[in-house]
Amino acid sequence: MRKIALMLVSIVLLGIFVAEAQVKTITGTVTSSEDGVGIPGVSVSVKGTTVGTVTNIDGKYELNVPNDAQSLVFTFVGMKMKEVAISGSVIDVAMETETIGVDEVVVTAYGVRKKSSLTGSVQNVEAEKLEQVPVGSFENALQGTVAGVNVINSSGMPGSSATIRIRGVGSISAGSAPLYIMDGIQVSSGDFSSLNPNDIENISVLKDASATALYGSRGANGVVIITTKKGGKNEKAKITYRGLYGVSQASQDKFDQMSTVEKLDYEEYLGLKTAGAYDRAALEAINTNWFDELTQTGNVQSHELSVQGGSDKVGYYISGGYYDEKGIIPTSSFKRYSAKVNLDADATDWLTLGTYLTFGFEEANNAVTPDRSSGYSNNIYNPIFRSILESPYSRPYNEDGSYTSTADGLFWANPLEHLELNPSKFNNAKVVGSVYGEIKITKDLTFKSTTGIDFRDFLNSGYISPLSAWGLNTNGSVSRSFSRNYKVTNTNLFNYLKEFRDHSLGVMLGQESIHHNYEWFFAEGEGLPNTTVDVLGSTATPSDVDGDIEEYSMMSFFSTINYNYKEKYYFDGSLRYDGSSRFGTNNRWALFGSVAGMWDMKKENFLEDVDWLTKMKFKASYGTTGNWNIGNYTHLALYGSGPTYNDNSGGAPSAPGNTDLTWEKKNMFNTGVEFSILKDVSFEVEWYRAVTSDMLFEVPYSYTSGFSGGWDNVGEILNRGVEVTVDWHVINSDAFKWNLNANVGYNHNEVLELYGDKDEIIDGNNITKVGESLGTFYLNRLVGVNPADGTFVWLDADGNPTNQFNSSDQVVLSGKSYYAPWAGGLTTSWEYKGISLSMFFSWMADKWMGNNARYFSENSNFATYNQSRKVLDYWKEPGDVTKYPDPLKESAEFDDHLLEDASFIRLKDLTLGYSFSERSLKKLKTIKSLKVYGRGRNLLTFTKYSGQDPEVDASWDLGYYPHVKNIVFGIEVGF
Numbered sequence: 001m002r003k004i005a006l007m008l009v010s011i012v013l014l015g016i017f018v019a020e021a022q023v024k025t026i027t028g029t030v031t032s033s034e035d036g037v038g039i040p041g042v043s044v045s046v047k048g049t050t051v052g053t054v055t056n057i058d059g060k061y062e063l064n065v066p067n068d069a070q071s072l073v074f075t076f077v078g079m080k081m082k083e084v085a086i087s088g089s090v091i092d093v094a095m096e097t098e099t100i101g102v103d104e105v106v107v108t109a110y111g112v113r114k115k116s117s118l119t120g121s122v123q124n125v126e127a128e129k130l131e132q133v134p135v136g137s138f139e140n141a142l143q144g145t146v147a148g149v150n151v152i153n154s155s156g157m158p159g160s161s162a163t164i165r166i167r168g169v170g171s172i173s174a175g176s177a178p179l180y181i182m183d184g185i186q187v188s189s190g191d192f193s194s195l196n197p198n199d200i201e202n203i204s205v206l207k208d209a210s211a212t213a214l215y216g217s218r219g220a221n222g223v224v225i226i227t228t229k230k231g232g233k234n235e236k237a238k239i240t241y242r243g244l245y246g247v248s249q250a251s252q253d254k255f256d257q258m259s260t261v262e263k264l265d266y267e268e269y270l271g272l273k274t275a276g277a278y279d280r281a282a283l284e285a286i287n288t289n290w291f292d293e294l295t296q297t298g299n300v301q302s303h304e305l306s307v308q309g310g311s312d313k314v315g316y317y318i319s320g321g322y323y324d325e326k327g328i329i330p331t332s333s334f335k336r337y338s339a340k341v342n343l344d345a346d347a348t349d350w351l352t353l354g355t356y357l358t359f360g361f362e363e364a365n366n367a368v369t370p371d372r373s374s375g376y377s378n379n380i381y382n383p384i385f386r387s388i389l390e391s392p393y394s395r396p397y398n399e400d401g402s403y404t405s406t407a408d409g410l411f412w413a414n415p416l417e418h419l420e421l422n423p424s425k426f427n428n429a430k431v432v433g434s435v436y437g438e439i440k441i442t443k444d445l446t447f448k449s450t451t452g453i454d455f456r457d458f459l460n461s462g463y464i465s466p467l468s469a470w471g472l473n474t475n476g477s478v479s480r481s482f483s484r485n486y487k488v489t490n491t492n493l494f495n496y497l498k499e500f501r502d503h504s505l506g507v508m509l510g511q512e513s514i515h516h517n518y519e520w521f522f523a524e525g526e527g528l529p530n531t532t533v534d535v536l537g538s539t540a541t542p543s544d545v546d547g548d549i550e551e552y553s554m555m556s557f558f559s560t561i562n563y564n565y566k567e568k569y570y571f572d573g574s575l576r577y578d579g580s581s582r583f584g585t586n587n588r589w590a591l592f593g594s595v596a597g598m599w600d601m602k603k604e605n606f607l608e609d610v611d612w613l614t615k616m617k618f619k620a621s622y623g624t625t626g627n628w629n630i631g632n633y634t635h636l637a638l639y640g641s642g643p644t645y646n647d648n649s650g651g652a653p654s655a656p657g658n659t660d661l662t663w664e665k666k667n668m669f670n671t672g673v674e675f676s677i678l679k680d681v682s683f684e685v686e687w688y689r690a691v692t693s694d695m696l697f698e699v700p701y702s703y704t705s706g707f708s709g710g711w712d713n714v715g716e717i718l719n720r721g722v723e724v725t726v727d728w729h730v731i732n733s734d735a736f737k738w739n740l741n742a743n744v745g746y747n748h749n750e751v752l753e754l755y756g757d758k759d760e761i762i763d764g765n766n767i768t769k770v771g772e773s774l775g776t777f778y779l780n781r782l783v784g785v786n787p788a789d790g791t792f793v794w795l796d797a798d799g800n801p802t803n804q805f806n807s808s809d810q811v812v813l814s815g816k817s818y819y820a821p822w823a824g825g826l827t828t829s830w831e832y833k834g835i836s837l838s839m840f841f842s843w844m845a846d847k848w849m850g851n852n853a854r855y856f857s858e859n860s861n862f863a864t865y866n867q868s869r870k871v872l873d874y875w876k877e878p879g880d881v882t883k884y885p886d887p888l889k890e891s892a893e894f895d896d897h898l899l900e901d902a903s904f905i906r907l908k909d910l911t912l913g914y915s916f917s918e919r920s921l922k923k924l925k926t927i928k929s930l931k932v933y934g935r936g937r938n939l940l941t942f943t944k945y946s947g948q949d950p951e952v953d954a955s956w957d958l959g960y961y962p963h964v965k966n967i968v969f970g971i972e973v974g975f
Contacts, residue, residue, distance in 0.1 A: 023064045026089055030059045030074060033094040041234040041312055042076040042095070047083065076234075107204040107227050109214035109560075109574075110184075110493060110510060117564060119572045119596035119619050120210030121670050121686055123147070123725070125203040127229070132244055133909075134300045134937060134966045136325060136334050137161045138197035138226075144825025144842025144908060146205050147723035147743035148686075149222075152844075152953040156251070157961040158298075158325040158334030159193040159364050163953045166207055166222030167688060168719035168747040169774050169819055174664050174696040175629035178205075178222040179215055183342075183356040185434050185452035185489050186218070186514065187226075194360030194430030194456075196321040196338040198242060198304050201229045208670035208688060209623025210596035214558055216576035217590060217626035220666040220692070228356065229308065230342045231316040237309035238928070239975040244935075246968025248298040250328055251938045253291050254946060257857065257866045260287045260393045266872065270863050270887055283393040290390045290866075294383040294415060300325040300966060306340075317342040328964055329383050331419045332367040336360060350440045356452075357433040366424040369961045381470075384948060385959035386415045388857045389865040411864060413469035421465035431455040434489075448493045455486040462524075463534045476528035477543065478536050483520040489513070506562040514554040521547035552632045554580045570598040574623070578663075582628050584635040587662030594623025615676035622670075626663035630696050634711040635661040656701070656710040664713070666692045680729045689720040691752070699755050714755035717774070721747035721821075737831040744824035749773040749817075765850065765894065766955050767812055775817035775955060777848065780809050780895040790875030790886035794895065805893045813896060818955040820847035820903070834915045836933075843905035850898050850956040851947040860887035902950035904943035910936040929974035938965040 030042045038059020045052030046069045055061045065072070065086065072091060074082045079095040106115045106122050123146045133141040136159035143151035143162070153162035169176045180187050204225040206212045212219030258266065260283060267273040306319035323336040337360070344354040368381045380386055394409040396416055403417035404410055434452030441447060459482050466476030494509040525539025558576035575593040598619040601607055607616055637657030644650060672686035694713035701707050723745045731738040751770050754761065760769040767778035783793040783801060796802045796809045822845035829838035857868045874884040913933030921927050943950045947957045954960075 023066055024089065025062060025064050026072070026086065026091055027060070027062045028091040028093065030055050030061065030076075030093045030095060032079075033096045037236060039076060039079070039095060039234070042074055042079075045073050045075075047071045047073050107202065107225050108206065108211060109223070109225075110491070110508065111495070113562075116600075117562075117567070117570055117598070119570050119598040120206070120212075120594075120621055121148075121208035121672065121688070121723075122211050123205050123207070125205070127201050130197045130200050130203070132242055132302075132933075132935070132970050132972070133197060134244060134246055134248075134302070134325075134935070134968045135197070136323065136336065137193040138195065138200060138203075139164055139192055141197060142203070144743075144823070144840065147684075147725045147824065148207055148688075148721065148745035148747070149205055150745075150820065150823045150844070152951060153963070154952045154954060155369070155961040156248075156328065156949075156963040157332055157367065157369065158300075158327045159336070159362060160961070161190055161193060164189075164224065165819075166205065167690065167721060167745075168749045170221060170666055170690065170692045170717060170719055171627055171629070171664060172695055172697055172715070172717070172768060172774065173630070174627045176221050177629070178224050179212075179218045180224050180226065181215075182226040182358070182432055183228055183434060183452070184436075184450050184491060185432060185454060186487060187432055187454045188456065188485065188487070191428060191430060191456060191458075193334070194336065194338070194362050194428055195358060195432075196304065196319070196323070196336070196340065196360065198306075198321065199228050199319055199338070199340045199358065201227045203227070208596075208621050208686075209594040209625060209666075209668040210572055210574075210621035210670065213592055213594035213623040213625050214560060214574045214576055215625070216556060216558065216592040217554075217578040217580060217628050217663050219592075219625040220627040220664060221629075228340065228342060228358065229306075229317045229319075230344060231308045231310040231314075233310040233315045233344075233346070234312050235308070235310045235315065237307055239305070239307045241973045241975075242304045242306075242970070243302065244968045244970030245301045246299065246935075246966050248300060248325075248328060248964040248966045250291075250295055250962040251949060251965045252941055252962075254948060255291055255388050255853075255857075256869045257290075257388060258392065258869050258872070260284050260391075262869060262872060263392055263866060266867060266887075267863065270860065272863060286393045286395055288390070288392050288395055290392070290396075291387040293396045294330075294387045295328045295962070296330055298326045298328045298964065300968065310344075313346045315344045327367065327961075329367040329369075329419075329961065330416065331365050331423060332961070334362065334364045336362045352438040352440075353436070354438075355433070355435045358431070360430040361427070362430075363427045364425060366426070367961060368419065368422075368424070370958050380412050381415055381418045382959045383415055383419070384962060385853070388853055388868075389862075390415075391866050418468055418470070421468040422463060422470065424460075424462050426458065426460040428459075429455075429457040444496055444498045446495045448491075448495070450489075450491045452489050453486055454489075456484070458483045458485070461534075465531055466528050467531055471528075474526040474543075475540075476531075477524060477526045478528070478534050478539055479522070479524040479544075480536055481520065481522040483518065485516075485518045487514060487516045502566045504562075504564050504567075506560075508560045510556075510558045512554075512556045512558070514556075516552050518550045519548070521545075550632045552581045554578065566603070568600045568603045570600075572596040572621075578626070580628055580663075582630060582632055582635065583663065584657075584659035584661040586659045590626060590663050590665075592624045592626055594621060596621030596623075612678055613675065614679045615674060615682065617674040618671075619673075620671040621668075623668055625666050625668065627666065627692070627696065628663055630711065634696075635659065653706065656705070656707045658711055660713075661696075661711055662694065662713060664692055664696050665694050666690055680732065682727045684723075684725040686723045687721070688723075690718070692717045692719075697755065712755070714753075716752040718750045718752050719747055721745060735832065737829075739827075739829050741827040742824065744822070747821050749819060749821070765810075766818075769812060772812060772814060773817040773819065773821075775819040777813040777816050777818075777850070777896070777899055777955070778810050779813060779899060780805060780807070780893065781811065781813075782893075782895045782897040785875055785882050785885045787875075787881050788878055789889070790880070790882075791890050792885055792893070805895070813899070815846075816848040816899065818847065818849055818902075818953075820844040822846050822903075825908075834917055836911070836913045836915070838909070838911050839907065840909040841905055842908045843903075844951075845903045847902045847904075847950070848899055849902040849945065849947075849950065849952060849954070851900050851945070852898070852956045852958050853947055854898050855892060855894060858884070859892035861891040863887065900945050900947070902943065902945040902947075902952075904941055904945065904950040906938060906942070906951070907936075907940040908938065910939055926975055927973060929972070931972045933970050933972075935968050935970065936966065937968075938963055 040057045042055040053063045071085045139162045150165045206223040302323045304321035308317045319340040321338040325334045339359045341357045403414040436450040438448040462479040464471040464477045491512045496507045524544040526543045527540030556578045560574040564570040579589040601616040638655040640654035641651045668690040670688045676682040693716045695715045698709045699712045700709045725743040728740040781795040826841045871884045875882045875886045916930040
């Protein structure tokens with residue numbers, strides 16, 4: 001036994017000796033190439049084996065490797081993988097940062113995907129296009145950046161929001177705004193001014209059914225997914241300060257009004273003034289430019305401090321910001337205070353917890369324009385409208401500095417005084433927050449549950465001074481309105497991902513519930529005791545009280561499957577089953593789904609050796625989505641108060657109800673190709689066709705029913721189009737880079753069907769008609785001025801000349817809609833030794849808009865107001881060929897002479913910056929990065945439109961707040 005024991009011990013010792021003799025020890029340090037600091041948690045492994053280790057907190061490692069090992073592989077999230085040949089016992093490695101963002105990973109519905117594996121139409125906007133842009137609301141910075149996405153901001157008012165439409169207008173009455181998702185939580189559109197754009201990491205725009213169908217009844221108009229910044233685990237803390245300051249002016253002043261001399265001559269010709277009967281010399285001494293008086297130089301400033309980083313278990317991002325903008329119209333201003341906290345923590349090796357919290361508080365003072373106060377469009381207190389009406393021989397101020405009045409020559413109360421006396425303001429508190437927990441059940445299966453809230457408190461305050469023209473009859477008034485709006489979302493997801501041999505399979509099962517609550521009340525009182533008290537309790541007489549409470553809820557179940565073979569053939573499928581309280585009990589639930597495929601043709605044998613073609617992919621998708629953007633109780637038969645019987649209050653049925661009311665449905669087909677030439681030029685071309693059916697529409701009823709109309713599912717609308725995106729690295733050397741990016745989108749919109757035997761709906765000067773685009777104009781046609789007698793000539797409905805203006809001669813102006821079918825953008829940028837210059841143009845084409853201001857400023861019926869200098873070229877004697885008639889005989893009518901081509905191209909952004917090199921900052925030990933820049937916004941606009949600005953999302957320009965051009969200077973410092 002002793003011999004056997006000695007033999008076994010000898011064998012064991014020999015085995016250990018032999019094993020030791022077959023391995024060797026390698027040590028080293030892994031650092032960042034940017035700052036030389038050691039990186040903890042880097043995976044170090046022997047290539048082709050499972051032998052490996054990780055670096056310690058200082059970035060150091062020690063690894064026993066087989067003698068026959070050839071190389072080590074170093075990997076770490078956010079760094080480029082590095083493979084190093086084994087040539088000694090010490091191997092130090094410097095790893096380079098790799099941006100895993102818009103080029104590699106794309107945020108999609110309920111998750112992320114590699115861009116190379118996308119079967120649907122998804123495009124990203126990276127953070128650098130959103131950061132440090134002098135706008136109050138982030139969506140303004142998206143204009144012209146994504147093909148097929150029209151972004152229109154109708155206003156330059158501080159804090160104003162923009163309208164976003166993805167691939168056309170798909171509904172008549174149910175809205176065409178996309179769905180917005182922020183960090184997994186649905187958020188309301190229209191109040192993004194409360195959020196800090198600098199907190200956004202990237203934005204994904206989902207356009208086709210494959211990308212949007214998983215959102216089911218909410219994805220018909222596309223989806224905008226906002227992902228905010230997060231900290232990476234094992235990431236050294238990075239502190240960043242961003243600041244900017246600049247000034248702003250009206251982007252252009254295109255009103256060319258009469259001078260005092262011209263106005264007096266015109267008035268004398270019309271007989272409004274009699275030569276010699278007034279002191280003309282005194283008036284000629286005055287020549288006021290009212291646009292200059294009613295606008296000013298505004299300014300904008302922004303400051304933000306953020307910290308981003310993480311330990312081996314926790315990643316964090318924390319920021320605080322302040323934004324302050326004073327508008328170009330006196331009293332208009334906007335301030336925002338924002339804060340952001342994002343935390344992700346590995347509680348155990350199988351449980352991850354996190355919270356994302358965004359807070360914003362804004363204060364704004366409004367100007368009297370249609371932008372935030374409907375009904376003020378052509379109001380005489382609207383500064384823009386007033387600037388074209390007031391006579392040049394009237395002054396805004398007396399010699400003692402006091403405001404002038406009608407007694408001093410103004411045709412109405414002083415607009416500057418009105419702005420000062422009657423402030424209109426609001427404040428808005430916005431919170432978007434969520435918490436999540438993710439469990440790793442197995443290596444391939446995870447479960448994630450997220451609960452979030454979108455919360456908003458809004459307080460609006462109005463005050464009409466008893467000293468103002470508006471307050472004389474009521475001795476002043478005070479109004480307050482308050483609304484509270486919150487939406488709670490709970491999402492539960494099972495994700496399974498399995499890779500085996502040449503196959504990859506992903507399956508997701510999900511459930512989601514949404515509950516929304518809205519409450520609002522309004523109160524107004526009249527009769528103020530003095531000019532200093534502006535609270536409701538001080539008013540003498542309550543004049544109006546109103547309020548509302550509304551709720552809705554939604555329950556959804558959904559699933560996706562993603563499969564690919566050899567990363568060459570891809571298949572995606574999705575289903576979603578939605579139930580909503582907004583629809584009738586007979587049709588509350590609906591099923592939506594999509595299928596999609598992608599073929600990476602470059603990996604086929606017949607293209608592998610084609611060197612000049614570096615990428616070639618073909619994709620196609622088909623699916624259905626829905627729209628539910630209507631009121632919360634339109635499906636119910638309602639009973640309301642209001643009618644009186646024998647002078648007693650009573651009630652009566654107010655809505656007929658429809659228990660069969662259900663979702664609008666959109667069927668979408670999308671196909672496209674992506675290809676690159678020599679890695680320098682890449683193209684994305686997509687074609688789509690979408691038909692909206694069962695549209696949600698309030699159908700007129702016969703009055704014998706007791707109702708004017710009721711909601712139903714009727715009609716169809718078609719949208720089809722082409723989108724092209726081109727990226728070209730013109731020069732891509734180490735010393736100098738020049739890049740070009742261009743995108744263009746064309747969308748054909750057409751009404752296919754309305755309801756019953758109805759084929760048109762007339763709405764004033766616009767018409768919705770089968771065979772025509774939404775937004776088509778419906779007007780009388782003006783031929784011109786008759787040279788013989790100086791009167792207008794129109795065409796009647798049959799195309800015959802007539803000198804009579806009749807509304808019955810209105811016709812459809814085919815091809816002229818205020819929805820632009822063409823839109824796009826062009827960016828060119830250069831980089832050289834830290835110096836960067838970029839120019840970004842946005843444009844729209846074949847956009848039409850009525851210039852309502854011309855109806856007043858080119859019309860002898862309103863000659864007491866100032867008139868455009870253009871009308872001085874009026875008819876005077878037989879034979880004159882003029883644009884304007886004899887003002888003694890004829891005045892302008894509301895016809896197609898007011899309709900103008902509002903196509904435009906605008907230099908949206910021009911930025912010149914300098915980034916200091918790491919070498920130049922080495923002496924400043926605390927500063928790791930430094931960039932300074934100058935930036936201009938809306939510097940140039942090219943358009944035929946004669947009004948204030950062509951970029952208005954409306955059929956008629958009603959004196960909107962002018963767009964502004966900004967010139968700002970900023971700094972970004974990293975510590």
